[in-house]
Amino acid sequence: MGDLRLRLNQTQRVRLEAALHELQTLAAAAAAAVTFADNIPVNPEDTILKGHGTSDQDGEVVATVCGVVERVQNLVCVRTLRARYKPQKGDIIIGRVSEIASKRWRLETNFSQGAVLMLSSMNLPDGIQVCCCTFTP
Known part of the structure; x- marks a missing residue:
């Protein structure tokens, strides 16, 4: 999970393990699966738009949710495993x-x-x- 250390209770730990297992099964079919606090590789020369599920930390694009990375032209976002985006x-x-x-x-x-x-x-x-x-x- 990157360099971030979190204190998780038992329920959160079980949910995280289930999400990691689902990510591993999706990783074979998807281009990139990420967990919370993972860096998303992007070309630094490109102008990147950070979409939902991403944030900028020290000049790098970091995932804020567990999910699959989706790229549409210059837009990089992370589609979560279960939840849908609520505008x-x-x-x-x-x-x-x-x-x-x-x-x-x-x-x-x-x-x-x-x-x-x-x-x-x-x-x-x-x-x-x-x-x-x-x-x-």
């Missing part, structure tokens, strides 16, 4: 448009509830309005 007010999220309606877009954000982006709430430069139309070739 909070002010968070910048990345989502995939799963449904387009006349006045809103439904987004898949890997959260237990659906996300809806109301097109009337979007402020674009120069007051441009968003227009949704269907196109069938």
Whole structure:
């Protein structure tokens, strides 16, 4: 677990051992599995965006949760083993448009509830309005 030493009670120790066992089984299929306080290898010349489950300590990207490292272009995040991300007010999220309606877009954000982006709430430069139309070739 890196250089960090923690005092764990029996329940926490059992959960950590179970998480480590699950990580070892996932490690064969995944690119990189990390535990709490592990360094995540990144190229120092690249501009890296630190996503959920990561933090910056002394110029290195460190995992703050147990999980699997996911990389999307310059974004590095750690997908936890069991919990899903719960967005909070002010968070910048990345989502995939799963449904387009006349006045809103439904987004898949890997959260237990659906996300809806109301097109009337979007402020674009120069007051441009968003227009949704269907196109069938």
